[in-house]
Amino acid sequence: MPKRVDRIVLDNSDIIIKNWLKIVSENRQNDYTSSISDELFQSTNREFVNVIFDSLGNGGGLTTELESFSERLVNLGWPLSYLTDGLQTFRRVTIDFVLSQHDQIDTDFFSIILDRVDTWVDPIINKLVNEYSGSWEHTVSLQRVALQELSAPLIPVMRNITIMPLIGTIDTERAKQIMENLLDGVIKHNAEVVLIDITGVPVVDTMVAHHIIQAAEAVRLIGSTCILVGIRPEIAQTIVNLGIDLGKFPTKSSLRKGFETALELTGRTIHREKKQETIVEDIMNQLSKG
Amino acid sequence: MELKPCVNIRQEWDIVGARQLGREKAKELGFGTVDQARIATAISELARNIYLYAGTGKVYFETIDHLDKKGLKIVAVDEGPGIRDLSQVMQDGYSTSGGLGAGLPGVKRLMDTFEINSEWGEGTEITAVKWVR
Numbered sequence: 001m002p003k004r005v006d007r008i009v010l011d012n013s014d015i016i017i018k019n020w021l022k023i024v025s026e027n028r029q030n031d032y033t034s035s036i037s038d039e040l041f042q043s044t045n046r047e048f049v050n051v052i053f054d055s056l057g058n059g060g061g062l063t064t065e066l067e068s069f070s071e072r073l074v075n076l077g078w079p080l081s082y083l084t085d086g087l088q089t090f091r092r093v094t095i096d097f098v099l100s101q102h103d104q105i106d107t108d109f110f111s112i113i114l115d116r117v118d119t120w121v122d123p124i125i126n127k128l129v130n131e132y133s134g135s136w137e138h139t140v141s142l143q144r145v146a147l148q149e150l151s152a153p154l155i156p157v158m159r160n161i162t163i164m165p166l167i168g169t170i171d172t173e174r175a176k177q178i179m180e181n182l183l184d185g186v187i188k189h190n191a192e193v194v195l196i197d198i199t200g201v202p203v204v205d206t207m208v209a210h211h212i213i214q215a216a217e218a219v220r221l222i223g224s225t226c227i228l229v230g231i232r233p234e235i236a237q238t239i240v241n242l243g244i245d246l247g248k249f250p251t252k253s254s255l256r257k258g259f260e261t262a263l264e265l266t267g268r269t270i271h272r273e274k275k276q277e278t279i280v281e282d283i284m285n286q287l288s289k290g
Numbered sequence: 291m292e293l294k295p296c297v298n299i300r301q302e303w304d305i306v307g308a309r310q311l312g313r314e315k316a317k318e319l320g321f322g323t324v325d326q327a328r329i330a331t332a333i334s335e336l337a338r339n340i341y342l343y344a345g346t347g348k349v350y351f352e353t354i355d356h357l358d359k360k361g362l363k364i365v366a367v368d369e370g371p372g373i374r375d376l377s378q379v380m381q382d383g384y385s386t387s388g389g390l391g392a393g394l395p396g397v398k399r400l401m402d403t404f405e406i407n408s409e410w411g412e413g414t415e416i417t418a419v420k421w422v423r
Contacts, residue, residue, distance in 0.1 A: 171302050203309060203327065205334040206392045213390075234327035241328065242335075242396035243382050 005116045008098055010056065017049050019093045024086055044078075048086055056120055066124065070131045080132045084125060091121045152178040154185035160192040161262045163255070167200030175211035182215050186224050193262040194219055197255050199230030209244045216249045225265060227251070229258030296350045297337075299368075305337040308349045315351050316362055319422055328400040329362060329420055335393040336366035336416055342387055344370020344413070354419065361402070361421040369413035376406060 009016065024045055051069045073083065098113050099105060151174045156162045162185055166178070186194055196212065198204065204212075216226035228251040231239075239246065252258040263269060295315070297308040312333040316326045333349065340347035347368030354361040378384050380398070385391035394416075398404040401418040408414040 169306050171305075203330045203334050205331050205338065206390045206396060207334075207338055209392075210390045234324040237324050238327050238331045238400065241399045242331065242392045243399065244390060244392055244396075 005098060005113055006056070008101055009094055010053075012097065012101075013053050016090075016093055016097050017053075019097065020049055020086075020090055021045055023089050023093065027085065027089070044073075045086075048083075049090070052087070052090060052120075052124065055124060066127065067131075070128050074131055074135045080129065083128045087121050087125050087128075091117055148177070152181040154181050154189075156185075156189040156191070157259075160190065160266045161195070161259070162186070162189050162191040162193075163195045163197060163259075165197040165200065168202070170201060170208045170211065172207075175208075178211065179215045179218060183218055183222065186219060186222060191224055193225050193227060193265050195227050195229050195255065195258045195262060197230040197258075198228065198235070199232070199255070201235075204235050204239060206242055206244060209239065209242070209246070213244075213246070213248070220249070225249070227258045227261060229253070229255050294350045294352050296348050299337050299340045299347050299349060302341055305334060305341060308337045309333050312349075312351060312362070312364065315353060316420075319353060319360055319362055321362070321420070321422055325420060325423075329364070332397045332400045332418060332420075333364060335397050336364065336418070339393060340366060340368045340370070344368035347413075359421050361419050363417065363419045364401075366416045367413070368415075372410045372412050372414055373406075373408040374410050376408060380406075 021042075025042075028041065047069065051063070051065050054065050055063050070083070094117050095113060098117075099110075102109070150167075152164065152166070154162055154164050164178070164182060164185075170178070182194060182196075185191065196215070198212070201208065212228060216228065219226040226249050228246065228249060231251055231253055250258075250261060252261060260270070295311060297304060297311055299305065299308065309330050313326055313330045316329045321329065337349055340349070345368075347366065347370065350365040350367070352363040352365070354363055373379055379394050381391075382395050383391040385393075394406070397416075397418060401420050403417075403419045405417045406414070407416075
Protein backbone atom coordinates (compact mmCIF):
# COMPACT_ATOMS: atom_id res chain seq x y z
CA MET A 1 0.00 0.00 0.00
CA PRO A 2 2.61 2.61 0.92
CA LYS A 3 4.48 1.65 -2.23
CA ARG A 4 1.43 2.56 -4.24
CA VAL A 5 1.37 6.01 -2.70
CA ASP A 6 5.05 6.40 -3.57
CA ARG A 7 4.41 5.40 -7.14
CA ILE A 8 1.47 7.74 -7.57
CA VAL A 9 3.55 10.65 -6.31
CA LEU A 10 6.67 9.83 -8.30
CA ASP A 11 4.78 9.10 -11.52
CA ASN A 12 2.94 12.38 -11.30
CA SER A 13 5.83 14.49 -10.09
CA ASP A 14 5.34 16.96 -12.97
CA ILE A 15 1.83 17.89 -11.90
CA ILE A 16 2.76 18.10 -8.23
CA ILE A 17 5.75 20.29 -9.06
CA LYS A 18 3.57 22.54 -11.18
CA ASN A 19 0.99 22.94 -8.39
CA TRP A 20 3.70 23.52 -5.83
CA LEU A 21 5.47 26.17 -7.90
CA LYS A 22 2.18 27.95 -8.45
CA ILE A 23 1.31 28.13 -4.75
CA VAL A 24 4.81 29.13 -3.68
CA SER A 25 4.91 31.90 -6.27
CA GLU A 26 1.51 33.15 -5.13
CA ASN A 27 2.56 33.19 -1.51
CA ARG A 28 5.56 35.21 -2.44
CA GLN A 29 3.63 38.46 -2.93
CA ASN A 30 3.15 39.15 0.73
CA ASP A 31 6.36 38.06 2.33
CA TYR A 32 10.05 38.21 2.98
CA THR A 33 11.63 37.18 -0.31
CA SER A 34 10.51 40.34 -2.13
CA SER A 35 14.07 41.64 -2.28
CA ILE A 36 15.20 38.59 -4.26
CA SER A 37 15.04 38.77 -8.05
CA ASP A 38 12.31 36.82 -9.86
CA GLU A 39 14.76 34.69 -11.82
CA LEU A 40 16.70 33.66 -8.77
CA PHE A 41 13.48 32.91 -6.93
CA GLN A 42 12.15 30.72 -9.74
CA SER A 43 15.40 28.82 -10.24
CA THR A 44 15.75 28.26 -6.50
CA ASN A 45 12.19 26.97 -6.37
CA ARG A 46 12.88 24.53 -9.18
CA GLU A 47 16.05 23.36 -7.53
CA PHE A 48 14.29 23.02 -4.21
CA VAL A 49 11.53 20.84 -5.60
CA ASN A 50 14.04 18.69 -7.51
CA VAL A 51 16.01 18.19 -4.32
CA ILE A 52 12.83 17.10 -2.57
CA PHE A 53 12.02 14.58 -5.29
CA ASP A 54 15.60 13.30 -5.32
CA SER A 55 15.18 12.58 -1.68
CA LEU A 56 11.87 10.81 -2.32
CA GLY A 57 13.38 8.76 -5.12
CA ASN A 58 15.90 7.45 -2.66
CA GLY A 59 13.07 6.24 -0.48
CA GLY A 60 12.93 9.42 1.60
CA GLY A 61 15.50 10.81 3.93
CA LEU A 62 18.60 12.87 3.39
CA THR A 63 20.76 13.15 0.32
CA THR A 64 23.98 14.99 -0.32
CA GLU A 65 22.11 17.28 -2.72
CA LEU A 66 19.75 18.27 0.05
CA GLU A 67 22.64 19.01 2.36
CA SER A 68 24.52 21.13 -0.13
CA PHE A 69 21.30 22.93 -1.06
CA SER A 70 20.44 23.83 2.51
CA GLU A 71 24.03 24.83 3.21
CA ARG A 72 23.99 27.20 0.26
CA LEU A 73 20.71 28.81 1.36
CA VAL A 74 22.08 29.28 4.87
CA ASN A 75 25.14 31.04 3.48
CA LEU A 76 23.04 33.24 1.20
CA GLY A 77 20.92 34.20 4.19
CA TRP A 78 17.57 32.99 2.87
CA PRO A 79 14.99 32.90 5.61
CA LEU A 80 14.33 29.55 7.23
CA SER A 81 10.61 30.14 6.74
CA TYR A 82 11.11 29.90 2.96
CA LEU A 83 12.17 26.28 3.37
CA THR A 84 9.66 25.31 6.04
CA ASP A 85 6.79 27.01 4.20
CA GLY A 86 7.90 25.33 1.00
CA LEU A 87 7.90 21.90 2.60
CA GLN A 88 4.57 22.55 4.29
CA THR A 89 3.13 23.49 0.90
CA PHE A 90 4.65 20.38 -0.61
CA ARG A 91 2.97 18.24 2.02
CA ARG A 92 -0.41 19.81 1.33
CA VAL A 93 -0.10 19.64 -2.46
CA THR A 94 0.99 16.02 -2.41
CA ILE A 95 -1.79 14.89 -0.09
CA ASP A 96 -4.37 16.82 -2.10
CA PHE A 97 -3.12 15.24 -5.30
CA VAL A 98 -3.07 11.67 -4.03
CA LEU A 99 -6.56 12.06 -2.60
CA SER A 100 -7.85 13.50 -5.84
CA GLN A 101 -6.70 10.31 -7.62
CA HIS A 102 -9.15 8.20 -5.67
CA ASP A 103 -12.88 8.46 -5.65
CA GLN A 104 -13.51 6.48 -2.54
CA ILE A 105 -11.22 6.76 0.38
CA ASP A 106 -11.49 4.84 3.58
CA THR A 107 -9.84 6.04 6.75
CA ASP A 108 -7.10 3.40 6.64
CA PHE A 109 -5.90 4.53 3.26
CA PHE A 110 -6.11 8.14 4.36
CA SER A 111 -3.88 7.54 7.34
CA ILE A 112 -1.41 5.62 5.18
CA ILE A 113 -1.12 8.59 2.84
CA LEU A 114 -0.59 11.01 5.71
CA ASP A 115 1.95 8.71 7.30
CA ARG A 116 3.86 8.21 4.07
CA VAL A 117 4.07 11.90 3.23
CA ASP A 118 5.12 12.69 6.79
CA THR A 119 8.01 10.25 6.62
CA TRP A 120 9.26 12.08 3.55
CA VAL A 121 8.82 15.62 4.69
CA ASP A 122 9.62 15.52 8.42
CA PRO A 123 13.26 14.39 8.22
CA ILE A 124 13.91 17.09 5.65
CA ILE A 125 12.37 19.78 7.87
CA ASN A 126 14.32 18.55 10.89
CA LYS A 127 17.54 18.55 8.94
CA LEU A 128 17.00 22.08 7.66
CA VAL A 129 16.03 23.50 11.04
CA ASN A 130 19.11 21.90 12.61
CA GLU A 131 21.32 23.29 9.87
CA TYR A 132 19.94 26.78 10.35
CA SER A 133 20.01 26.85 14.15
CA GLY A 134 23.50 25.39 14.07
CA SER A 135 24.66 28.22 11.88
CA TRP A 136 23.03 30.80 14.18
CA GLU A 137 24.59 29.28 17.26
CA HIS A 138 27.93 29.37 15.52
CA THR A 139 27.51 33.07 14.71
CA VAL A 140 26.49 33.91 18.26
CA SER A 141 29.43 32.08 19.78
CA LEU A 142 31.83 33.80 17.35
CA GLN A 143 30.40 37.16 18.32
CA ARG A 144 30.77 36.34 21.98
CA VAL A 145 34.44 35.60 21.42
CA ALA A 146 34.83 38.81 19.43
CA LEU A 147 33.16 40.76 22.23
CA GLN A 148 35.43 39.21 24.79
CA GLU A 149 38.49 40.28 22.86
CA LEU A 150 37.22 43.85 22.91
CA SER A 151 36.18 43.82 26.51
CA ALA A 152 39.10 45.15 28.52
CA PRO A 153 42.12 46.34 26.55
CA LEU A 154 45.07 47.93 28.29
CA ILE A 155 47.24 50.43 26.46
CA PRO A 156 50.67 51.40 27.80
CA VAL A 157 50.96 54.94 26.44
CA MET A 158 54.13 56.00 28.20
CA ARG A 159 56.57 54.60 30.66
CA ASN A 160 54.67 54.09 33.94
CA ILE A 161 51.35 55.28 32.50
CA THR A 162 48.70 52.95 31.06
CA ILE A 163 45.16 53.57 29.92
CA MET A 164 42.16 51.25 29.96
CA PRO A 165 39.41 52.57 27.69
CA LEU A 166 36.03 51.01 28.43
CA ILE A 167 33.28 51.06 25.82
CA GLY A 168 29.82 49.58 26.15
CA THR A 169 27.91 47.81 28.86
CA ILE A 170 29.77 46.29 31.79
CA ASP A 171 28.34 43.02 33.09
CA THR A 172 29.64 40.72 35.78
CA GLU A 173 31.78 38.69 33.38
CA ARG A 174 33.39 41.78 31.92
CA ALA A 175 33.92 43.37 35.32
CA LYS A 176 35.97 40.33 36.29
CA GLN A 177 38.08 40.65 33.15
CA ILE A 178 38.62 44.35 33.76
CA MET A 179 39.96 43.62 37.22
CA GLU A 180 42.25 40.83 36.01
CA ASN A 181 43.61 42.70 32.99
CA LEU A 182 44.12 45.82 35.07
CA LEU A 183 46.18 44.10 37.74
CA ASP A 184 48.14 41.98 35.25
CA GLY A 185 48.85 45.05 33.14
CA VAL A 186 49.96 47.20 36.05
CA ILE A 187 52.54 44.58 37.03
CA LYS A 188 53.60 43.80 33.47
CA HIS A 189 54.05 47.39 32.30
CA ASN A 190 55.29 48.54 35.69
CA ALA A 191 52.66 51.26 35.71
CA GLU A 192 52.58 53.92 38.40
CA VAL A 193 49.36 55.45 37.13
CA VAL A 194 46.41 53.73 35.44
CA LEU A 195 43.69 55.75 33.74
CA ILE A 196 40.28 54.09 33.45
CA ASP A 197 38.29 55.88 30.75
CA ILE A 198 34.51 55.43 30.99
CA THR A 199 33.52 57.85 28.22
CA GLY A 200 31.95 54.98 26.28
CA VAL A 201 30.06 53.39 29.16
CA PRO A 202 26.38 54.28 28.67
CA VAL A 203 25.13 53.78 32.23
CA VAL A 204 26.98 53.77 35.52
CA ASP A 205 24.77 52.08 38.10
CA THR A 206 25.74 50.84 41.55
CA MET A 207 27.04 47.54 40.18
CA VAL A 208 29.37 49.19 37.67
CA ALA A 209 30.50 51.75 40.25
CA HIS A 210 31.11 48.99 42.75
CA HIS A 211 33.33 47.11 40.32
CA ILE A 212 35.28 50.25 39.43
CA ILE A 213 35.78 51.05 43.11
CA GLN A 214 37.01 47.52 43.76
CA ALA A 215 39.38 47.65 40.78
CA ALA A 216 40.77 51.00 41.90
CA GLU A 217 41.22 49.70 45.44
CA ALA A 218 43.06 46.64 44.14
CA VAL A 219 45.33 48.84 42.03
CA ARG A 220 46.05 50.95 45.11
CA LEU A 221 47.00 47.82 47.05
CA ILE A 222 49.72 46.93 44.57
CA GLY A 223 51.15 50.39 44.88
CA SER A 224 49.81 52.27 41.88
CA THR A 225 47.33 55.08 41.44
CA CYS A 226 44.08 54.74 39.55
CA ILE A 227 42.44 57.77 37.96
CA LEU A 228 38.86 57.54 36.70
CA VAL A 229 38.39 59.71 33.62
CA GLY A 230 35.66 60.43 31.08
CA ILE A 231 32.87 61.14 33.53
CA ARG A 232 30.18 62.90 31.53
CA PRO A 233 28.02 65.51 33.30
CA GLU A 234 24.89 63.35 33.30
CA ILE A 235 26.84 60.41 34.67
CA ALA A 236 28.24 62.64 37.40
CA GLN A 237 24.69 63.63 38.36
CA THR A 238 23.41 60.08 38.49
CA ILE A 239 26.39 59.01 40.59
CA VAL A 240 25.60 61.80 43.06
CA ASN A 241 21.89 60.84 43.07
CA LEU A 242 22.74 57.23 43.75
CA GLY A 243 24.88 58.39 46.65
CA ILE A 244 28.00 56.58 45.51
CA ASP A 245 31.25 57.69 47.11
CA LEU A 246 34.03 57.88 44.54
CA GLY A 247 36.18 60.03 46.83
CA LYS A 248 38.86 57.42 47.42
CA PHE A 249 40.62 58.02 44.11
CA PRO A 250 41.05 60.98 41.75
CA THR A 251 38.47 61.50 39.01
CA LYS A 252 38.61 63.76 35.95
CA SER A 253 36.11 64.80 33.30
CA SER A 254 38.30 64.02 30.30
CA LEU A 255 41.14 61.74 29.34
CA ARG A 256 43.31 64.80 28.59
CA LYS A 257 43.00 66.19 32.10
CA GLY A 258 43.58 62.76 33.55
CA PHE A 259 46.68 62.33 31.47
CA GLU A 260 48.07 65.68 32.63
CA THR A 261 47.50 64.61 36.22
CA ALA A 262 49.20 61.29 35.49
CA LEU A 263 52.24 63.13 34.11
CA GLU A 264 52.39 65.27 37.25
CA LEU A 265 52.16 62.21 39.46
CA THR A 266 55.07 60.60 37.62
CA GLY A 267 57.11 63.80 37.89
CA ARG A 268 56.77 65.05 34.33
CA THR A 269 55.35 68.17 32.73
CA ILE A 270 54.51 69.11 29.18
CA HIS A 271 56.91 71.52 27.48
CA ARG A 272 56.40 72.97 24.10
CA GLU A 273 59.70 72.97 22.33
CA LYS A 274 60.73 76.12 20.53
CA LYS A 275 60.54 75.78 16.81
CA GLN A 276 63.84 75.48 14.91
CA GLU A 277 63.32 78.74 13.04
CA THR A 278 62.78 80.86 16.14
CA ILE A 279 65.95 79.43 17.65
CA VAL A 280 67.91 80.36 14.52
CA GLU A 281 66.36 83.82 14.62
CA ASP A 282 67.37 84.24 18.25
CA ILE A 283 70.96 83.35 17.40
CA MET A 284 70.98 85.74 14.43
CA ASN A 285 69.63 88.52 16.64
CA GLN A 286 72.26 87.92 19.24
CA LEU A 287 74.99 87.84 16.58
CA SER A 288 73.82 91.09 15.02
CA LYS A 289 73.77 92.71 18.49
CA GLY A 290 77.25 91.54 19.24
CA MET B 291 -6.65 48.27 29.37
CA GLU B 292 -3.88 49.50 27.14
CA LEU B 293 -1.06 47.20 26.21
CA LYS B 294 2.08 47.99 28.15
CA PRO B 295 5.54 47.37 26.76
CA CYS B 296 7.36 44.93 28.95
CA VAL B 297 10.77 43.30 29.18
CA ASN B 298 11.25 39.87 30.72
CA ILE B 299 14.29 39.64 32.94
CA ARG B 300 15.78 36.16 32.80
CA GLN B 301 19.49 36.71 32.30
CA GLU B 302 21.98 39.48 32.85
CA TRP B 303 21.79 40.80 29.30
CA ASP B 304 18.06 41.39 29.62
CA ILE B 305 18.97 44.28 31.90
CA VAL B 306 20.51 45.99 28.88
CA GLY B 307 17.35 45.32 26.88
CA ALA B 308 15.15 46.87 29.57
CA ARG B 309 17.45 49.85 29.84
CA GLN B 310 17.46 50.44 26.11
CA LEU B 311 13.68 50.28 25.82
CA GLY B 312 13.30 52.64 28.77
CA ARG B 313 15.76 55.11 27.32
CA GLU B 314 13.92 55.03 24.01
CA LYS B 315 10.60 55.76 25.73
CA ALA B 316 12.20 58.56 27.72
CA LYS B 317 13.60 60.10 24.55
CA GLU B 318 10.19 59.93 22.86
CA LEU B 319 8.61 61.72 25.80
CA GLY B 320 11.14 64.53 25.53
CA PHE B 321 13.29 63.96 28.59
CA GLY B 322 16.67 65.72 28.61
CA THR B 323 19.94 63.78 28.51
CA VAL B 324 20.45 64.00 32.27
CA ASP B 325 16.96 62.66 33.00
CA GLN B 326 17.43 59.98 30.35
CA ALA B 327 20.58 58.86 32.14
CA ARG B 328 18.70 58.94 35.48
CA ILE B 329 15.88 56.82 34.09
CA ALA B 330 18.27 54.36 32.43
CA THR B 331 20.20 54.03 35.69
CA ALA B 332 17.03 53.50 37.72
CA ILE B 333 15.85 50.79 35.31
CA SER B 334 19.27 49.21 35.50
CA GLU B 335 19.07 49.07 39.30
CA LEU B 336 15.55 47.65 39.38
CA ALA B 337 16.24 45.08 36.67
CA ARG B 338 19.46 44.05 38.34
CA ASN B 339 17.67 43.55 41.64
CA ILE B 340 15.24 41.23 39.88
CA TYR B 341 18.13 39.32 38.28
CA LEU B 342 20.14 39.10 41.50
CA TYR B 343 17.49 38.37 44.10
CA ALA B 344 14.42 36.97 42.33
CA GLY B 345 16.02 35.32 39.30
CA THR B 346 13.22 36.20 36.92
CA GLY B 347 10.68 38.97 36.65
CA LYS B 348 9.32 41.71 34.44
CA VAL B 349 9.83 45.41 33.91
CA TYR B 350 6.84 47.33 32.51
CA PHE B 351 6.85 50.80 31.02
CA GLU B 352 3.90 53.12 30.87
CA THR B 353 3.83 56.59 29.41
CA ILE B 354 1.64 58.97 31.37
CA ASP B 355 0.16 61.73 29.26
CA HIS B 356 -2.05 64.07 31.26
CA LEU B 357 -3.03 67.52 30.13
CA ASP B 358 -0.78 69.26 32.59
CA LYS B 359 2.10 66.82 32.82
CA LYS B 360 3.79 63.95 31.09
CA GLY B 361 5.90 61.24 32.56
CA LEU B 362 7.28 57.72 32.41
CA LYS B 363 6.19 55.05 34.87
CA ILE B 364 8.39 52.05 35.48
CA VAL B 365 6.98 48.97 37.19
CA ALA B 366 9.32 46.16 38.23
CA VAL B 367 7.53 42.97 39.28
CA ASP B 368 8.93 39.68 40.46
CA GLU B 369 7.78 36.62 42.34
CA GLY B 370 10.98 36.16 44.23
CA PRO B 371 11.59 35.78 47.94
CA GLY B 372 10.34 39.26 48.76
CA ILE B 373 11.83 41.73 51.20
CA ARG B 374 11.66 41.06 54.92
CA ASP B 375 12.29 44.55 56.21
CA LEU B 376 11.40 47.39 53.87
CA SER B 377 12.85 50.13 56.04
CA GLN B 378 16.17 48.33 56.11
CA VAL B 379 16.57 48.07 52.31
CA MET B 380 15.78 51.74 51.96
CA GLN B 381 18.81 52.64 54.07
CA ASP B 382 21.96 53.65 52.26
CA GLY B 383 24.67 51.06 52.53
CA TYR B 384 22.50 48.05 53.36
CA SER B 385 23.15 45.10 51.06
CA THR B 386 22.78 41.35 51.40
CA SER B 387 24.90 40.60 48.34
CA GLY B 388 28.08 42.51 49.14
CA GLY B 389 27.18 45.39 46.85
CA LEU B 390 27.23 49.08 47.64
CA GLY B 391 23.70 49.05 49.00
CA ALA B 392 22.80 52.21 47.13
CA GLY B 393 20.36 50.64 44.65
CA LEU B 394 16.85 51.16 46.03
CA PRO B 395 17.49 54.41 47.95
CA GLY B 396 19.34 55.55 44.84
CA VAL B 397 16.35 54.82 42.60
CA LYS B 398 14.15 56.76 44.99
CA ARG B 399 16.43 59.78 44.59
CA LEU B 400 16.73 59.36 40.81
CA MET B 401 12.97 59.26 40.24
CA ASP B 402 10.14 61.59 41.34
CA THR B 403 7.83 59.08 42.97
CA PHE B 404 8.73 55.71 44.38
CA GLU B 405 6.52 53.01 45.81
CA ILE B 406 7.45 49.57 47.00
CA ASN B 407 5.22 46.65 47.89
CA SER B 408 6.67 43.42 49.08
CA GLU B 409 5.35 40.40 50.85
CA TRP B 410 7.85 38.05 52.43
CA GLY B 411 7.81 34.90 50.32
CA GLU B 412 5.53 36.28 47.63
CA GLY B 413 7.51 38.74 45.58
CA THR B 414 8.08 42.42 45.13
CA GLU B 415 6.51 45.18 43.08
CA ILE B 416 8.20 48.52 42.68
CA THR B 417 6.60 51.47 40.90
CA ALA B 418 8.54 54.61 40.09
CA VAL B 419 7.58 57.66 38.02
CA LYS B 420 9.64 60.44 36.50
CA TRP B 421 7.85 63.58 35.27
CA VAL B 422 8.97 65.59 32.26
CA ARG B 423 9.96 69.06 33.32
